[in-house]
Amino acid sequence: NLGLSDDDIYKLLKKFPEVLGCELEGMKQNVETLDRQWGISGKSLRSLLLRNPKVLGYYVNCKGDCVAKCTRCWARF
Structure with a gap:
C-alpha cells in the first residue's frame, strides 16, 4: 500500500502513464529500494511519487558505468 488516494493515482498516471506497462514486481522492488537505500517510506514516499513517479x-543501476538507458537509471535519482 503506497498510501495514494484515487486523486493521487490520477495525478501519478497523468505524469507517468507508462507506469501501466511496468511489471508489478519491478515496482515493488523499486519501493523497497527507496526505503532500504534512502529511507523513503510512508508520507515521504507518497510525496516523492507525486513529484517524480518515474522512479x-x-x-x-549503472553506478557510474553508463549503459545508455538513462531514462530508466537510478543514477538520475
Missing part, C-alpha cells in the same frame, strides 16, 4: 519505472 517506479527505474530498472537500471
